[in-house]
Amino acid sequence: MKILGASKLFCCDEKFSIIDNGGVVFEGGKILDFATFETLKAKYPQAKASFYPESVLLPALSNPHIHFEFSNNKTTLVYGDFGEWLDSVIEKREGLFEDLQNSIQREIDNTLKSGIASVGAISSYGFDIAPLSSSPLRVQLFNEAIGSNPALIDALYSNLLARLQESDNHSSERFYPALSIHSPYSTHKLLAQKVAELAKERDLLLSVHFLESKHELEWLNHSSGFFKSFFTKHFGNPNATSTLTPSEFLSLLEGNKALFVHCLFADTPLLEQIHSLGGKIISSPRSNRLLNNAYLDLDRLKSIGLPTILSTDGLSSNFSLSLLDELRYTLFAYPQYSPNEFAKELVLGVTKHSNQALGFNGGEIAIGKDADLALFDIEGISQSSQEALSFILHSQKAQELYINGIREYANDF
Structure with missing residues (x-):
C-alpha cells in the first residue's frame, strides 16, 4: 500500500475538484482512497507515504x-x-x-x-x-x-x-x-x-x-x-x-x-x-x-x-x-x-x-479507479489560484508516472 501526495491533487471529476495538499492511497493497481495527505497518513499508518511539495498529482x-x-x-x-x-x-x-x-x-x-x-x-x-x-x-x-x-x-x-x-x-x-x-x-x-x-x-x-x-x-x-x-x-x-x-x-x-x-x-x-x-x-x-x-x-x-x-x-x-x-x-x-x-x-x-x-478505468481520482497517476513538479503551484492554467503553461515532463500502481517512469534529473 502506498500514499502519494502533492501540493495540488486534481481529481478530474466533472466539477474539477482540487484538494490542497492532497493524496491518493493505492494498492493492487487500484485507488483505495483519497483525501488530504495528512488525513490519509493518519488513516493508513502502515502505508508507505511520499509527499511532493510544489507539485501537481493527477490521473495519468x-x-x-x-x-x-x-x-x-x-x-x-x-x-x-x-x-x-x-x-x-x-x-x-x-x-x-x-x-x-x-x-x-x-x-x-x-x-x-x-x-x-x-x-x-x-x-x-x-x-x-x-x-x-x-x-x-x-x-x-x-x-x-x-x-x-x-x-x-x-x-x-x-x-x-x-x-x-x-x-x-x-x-x-x-x-x-x-x-x-x-x-x-x-x-x-x-x-x-x-x-x-x-x-x-x-x-x-x-x-x-x-x-x-x-x-x-x-x-x-x-x-x-x-x-x-x-x-x-x-x-x-x-x-x-x-x-x-x-x-x-x-x-x-x-x-x-x-x-x-x-x-x-x-x-x-x-x-x-x-x-x-x-x-x-x-x-x-x-x-x-x-x-x-x-x-x-x-x-x-x-x-x-x-x-x-x-x-x-x-x-x-x-x-x-x-x-x-x-x-x-x-x-x-x-x-x-x-x-x-x-x-x-x-x-x-x-x-x-x-x-x-x-474504455479504460482511469482518468479520475476516485475509489476503484485504476491507479494510473502522474506527478508534475511546478514551481510555485501551491500559491496558484488558477491551478489548471498553471499546469498547462508550465508542465514540461512528468516527475513520476504510475501505471496500474507501478512506477514506470521517474525523472531523476
Missing part, C-alpha cells in the same frame, strides 16, 4: 489517437493543404519506415515521460504491435483497414485478420486488440461493412478518421475535386467514385462503439448522428492547423452534449507526441474562451474524457 494522461508508425517523419511530408500532404505520404512513405523500430521505441519513451499512461494507437502495418505490447502503456491497438479497390477487398480483409490475430497473440490486461476503418474516402463500402461487423461480433472498439478535410467532404457528396485526380494519379483509376455519403457511412456503424477523429467538416446533423450512435469525437488541433488550417468547432460539440477530447495524432502531422504540448497549443488556439475555465476543460479532455473514450 491518455492520448486516444496516435500513429507511432510515422515516428520517423520530421521534414519529409508536406504541410499546408491536406491534398498536398496526402500526395507526399503516398510518394514518400516507404522511406519513412527505415529503422522504424528505434523511432517507435523513442516515442514510446517520450510518451511515458510526458505523463501519458494510455493510448489509442492506429496500426496500419503492424510495425508497432510488438513494441507497444511490451511497453508499460495501456493500449487500444486499432488495426486499420484501408482500400477502395473492390477487386482487392478479400486480400485486404485477410491482411487485416492476420494483423488482428497478431494483436490477439499479444493481448494482456494492458494491451487490447481493436479495429479501425481508415476513413470513408479511402475504404470501400464493402470492406468498411466487413470491419464494422467484425468489431460488433467481437465487441471491439472502432476508430475512424472522419471528414478531416474539405476534399473528403466534396468527394463523399459529389465524387469530385481533389480525390478524383488523386485516385487517377496514384492508383490509375479515373473512374473512381465514392461508395458512401457521410451519413451513409455513419449509418453503417450502427451498433459499434466508435471514436471519430477530426470531424472538422461535419455539420451539426452529422455531429448529432455521431452522438446518437454513442460515438466520441477526438480532436487533434496541431495536426488540423498543419493540414487544413482549421479547428474543430467546440461550441457545436458542447451544444449536443459531446465533451472536448484531445489527441496528438502522429508525427506525420505534428512536431511532438506530447499531450502537454497539445494542451498548450490548444489553449492559445481558441481565444474566445476564458483561459482559466478552458484550461479545466482541456485537462479533463486528456484525463477523464479520453479514458472514457478508450
